[in-house]
Amino acid sequence: MSFSEPDPRVRVADEPRPTDVPQMHPPVPAQAAACAVCLTGSEVSRQDQGALSPQPKPGVEAGRFRTRTIAKVVRATTVAQVTAAVRAAGTDGSALHPVSTGLNWGLGSRSPVLDGATVLDLSGLDRIRESDIRRGYAIVEPGVTQGRLAAHLAGTSRIVNLTGSSQHTSVIGGLLERGVGLQRGRTDDLAGLELVLADGTTTRTGWWPGTAGTVVRPHGRGPSLNHLFTQSSWAVVTAAVVRLLPRPAAVRVLPMLLDEQRPERGVDTLREWTEKGLICPNAKIYDPVAARTYGTPGRYLAHVCLAGDQDLVRAATEIITGRLGDTKAGLTLGPEAAADRWVQQAYAGEADPHDTLFLRKTGHCARCIDRARGLLLFLPIVPFEGTAVRRAAALTRECLVGATTPPGITMNVLDSDALDHVVTLGFPPENPTAVRDAHRTLDRLHDAFAREGFTVYRTDIDHPLTPVGTGPEAVLRDRLERALDPHGVLARGRH
Numbered sequence: 001m002s003f004s005e006p007d008p009r010v011r012v013a014d015e016p017r018p019t020d021v022p023q024m025h026p027p028v029p030a031q032a033a034a035c036a037v038c039l040t041g042s043e044v045s046r047q048d049q050g051a052l053s054p055q056p057k058p059g060v061e062a063g064r065f066r067t068r069t070i071a072k073v074v075r076a077t078t079v080a081q082v083t084a085a086v087r088a089a090g091t092d093g094s095a096l097h098p099v100s101t102g103l104n105w106g107l108g109s110r111s112p113v114l115d116g117a118t119v120l121d122l123s124g125l126d127r128i129r130e131s132d133i134r135r136g137y138a139i140v141e142p143g144v145t146q147g148r149l150a151a152h153l154a155g156t157s158r159i160v161n162l163t164g165s166s167q168h169t170s171v172i173g174g175l176l177e178r179g180v181g182l183q184r185g186r187t188d189d190l191a192g193l194e195l196v197l198a199d200g201t202t203t204r205t206g207w208w209p210g211t212a213g214t215v216v217r218p219h220g221r222g223p224s225l226n227h228l229f230t231q232s233s234w235a236v237v238t239a240a241v242v243r244l245l246p247r248p249a250a251v252r253v254l255p256m257l258l259d260e261q262r263p264e265r266g267v268d269t270l271r272e273w274t275e276k277g278l279i280c281p282n283a284k285i286y287d288p289v290a291a292r293t294y295g296t297p298g299r300y301l302a303h304v305c306l307a308g309d310q311d312l313v314r315a316a317t318e319i320i321t322g323r324l325g326d327t328k329a330g331l332t333l334g335p336e337a338a339a340d341r342w343v344q345q346a347y348a349g350e351a352d353p354h355d356t357l358f359l360r361k362t363g364h365c366a367r368c369i370d371r372a373r374g375l376l377l378f379l380p381i382v383p384f385e386g387t388a389v390r391r392a393a394a395l396t397r398e399c400l401v402g403a404t405t406p407p408g409i410t411m412n413v414l415d416s417d418a419l420d421h422v423v424t425l426g427f428p429p430e431n432p433t434a435v436r437d438a439h440r441t442l443d444r445l446h447d448a449f450a451r452e453g454f455t456v457y458r459t460d461i462d463h464p465l466t467p468v469g470t471g472p473e474a475v476l477r478d479r480l481e482r483a484l485d486p487h488g489v490l491a492r493g494r495h
C-alpha cells in the first residue's frame, strides 16, 4: 500500500482536523525513491520494488554477523495464525523468534541469537486497527511502519514520534527495542500491548480503549506490565496502543556548530539549556563524521528543535540565537542547509515516502541495505557532559582495529543527564578482512565502554545482555521467565 492511499480498514474515531502547520514541502523528485543499487537493478528486480521484503535471503544482514541457522520462516498475517505458530512451536521444539519488519540493521536485522530458531515474520500483520485523534492514540499491528502511520495522520492534529531511521521500520519494532524518537524516547509512546503468550493464550497489558477509563494512561492502576515485554522475549506482540503527540503549530530546528577546538563547551551549554527548560530534552549532536549527512563535515553539529505555539517558537528562537552571541556558549548558528526541509519535516512528524534522510545517511534504501552495506551499531549511554563526550570519542578512536574507518557518532539527548550514543561502524561487506576488523572493533568497544561505566542499552546478536550477576534482580527475572515461558517456546533474545 502506498503512503498516500487511505487504509480502507481504518476507523478514525473522529474527523481529522486540519492543522495550522503549513504543508510547505513540494513533491519529492521521483529519483529519490531508490538507492543506487535499486536504480542499476543489479540487486533487486523491478517487480520486487513495490513491496519491501524484510530481508532478501536468510542470513544476509548488514552486520555480517555469523550466519545463524534458521529452521524456517513462518509468516503470519492474522492473530489466529500467530497463536497457531506459537502452539506449533510448543510441540516441534524449534523456538520462535518474532520480528515485526526485521529491519534491525547493525544489530542482526532479523537473525535470532541462537541457531535453530523459527523466524516468525509479522510484517504482513499490518493493520492500523484504529486511531483516535481526540484522545491521542492509534492501535497498530507489527507490520505498520512509522512512515505509514505518519501518512495516516497527515492533516490531523496529531503526529507520531518518528525516529531517525527508515520510514519503512516498524512502529512496534522501535517500541520493543526502546528506541529513541525525534521528540522523545519511544518508551514514552507505549500505552498498551496485545500479546500471544508462550502457551498460546492472548492477553493485553497497559491501557486499551474501553478499559481503565477514557483517558490514555499507560500505567493504569496497580502493577504496570507493559515493559515486561519490551526488550524481552517473553511474548509475541500482535498489536500496540501507541500514544500520539499533539501536532505542533510551528517547528523550527536550529542547526548549531560546536566550538571547533573545544566541542565539549557546546555540549555543556546544551546540557545547561536542557536542565533549565530553555530547550526540550531532544537535541541531537553529531560528531564530525555523522555531521557529513548534514553538509558540515569536520565539525560537531547540533540540531535543537523548538516546537509548539508559533509565538513561543519565535520567542525561543530569539532568546537562543541571542545567547549564541556569547562566545562562552561554544555554539554558533550553523548554515540553514544543515537543518534543511527534510530535517524540519521529520521533526514535524511528516511522512517522507522517499526516505530522503535515510538514503542520505546510509547511501542505500531500506530494501537494499542488508545486501549492499556493512553496518554495525554500538549504543552506550554516556553522561550528558562535555568531558564524557570527549572521553567517549577518544575511547572509540582507541578501539578501532586495522583499517576500520572512524565511525559516525550521533548523540541523542534523553534528558539533562543522559546522552544515548549511536556509534555507526561502516565497512565494505565484500571484504572479509574489513568485516573481521569491524567486528573486533565492536568487541573492543563493548569492553572499553563497560570498563568506563558507559553501559549499552540496546545490543546485537553477538553481545546479548546478560542479567547482572546472580543477585535478586536476576533471580526475579528467572522466576518471571520460567512462569511465562517454562518450555522455551520463544527464542531467547538479545536481552
Ligand SMILES: Cc1cc2nc3c(=O)[nH]c(=O)nc-3n(C[C@H](O)[C@H](O)[C@H](O)COP(=O)(O)OP(=O)(O)OC[C@H]3O[C@@H](n4cnc5c(N)ncnc54)[C@H](O)[C@@H]3O)c2cc1C
Pocket (backbone or CB within 6 Å): 098, 099, 100, 101, 102, 103, 104, 105, 106, 109, 110, 122, 142, 163, 164, 165, 166, 169, 170, 171, 172, 173, 174, 176, 177, 178, 179, 180, 181, 186, 235, 236, 237, 238, 358, 361, 362, 493, 494
Ligand atoms: C541510519 C540509521 C538510523 C537509525 N536511527 C534510529 C533512531 O533515530 N532511533 C531508533 O530508535 N533507532 C534507530 N535506528 C535503529 C533501527 O533502524 C530501529 O531500531 C528499527 O526500528 C528496528 O527494526 P524494525 O522496526 O524492523 O524492528 P524488528 O527488527 O522487527 O524488531 C526489533 C526486535 O524487537 C523484537 N520484536 C520485534 N517485533 C516483535 C513482536 N511483534 N513480538 C515480539 N518481539 C518483537 C525482536 O527481538 C526484534 O529483533 C537507526 C538505524 C540506522 C541504520
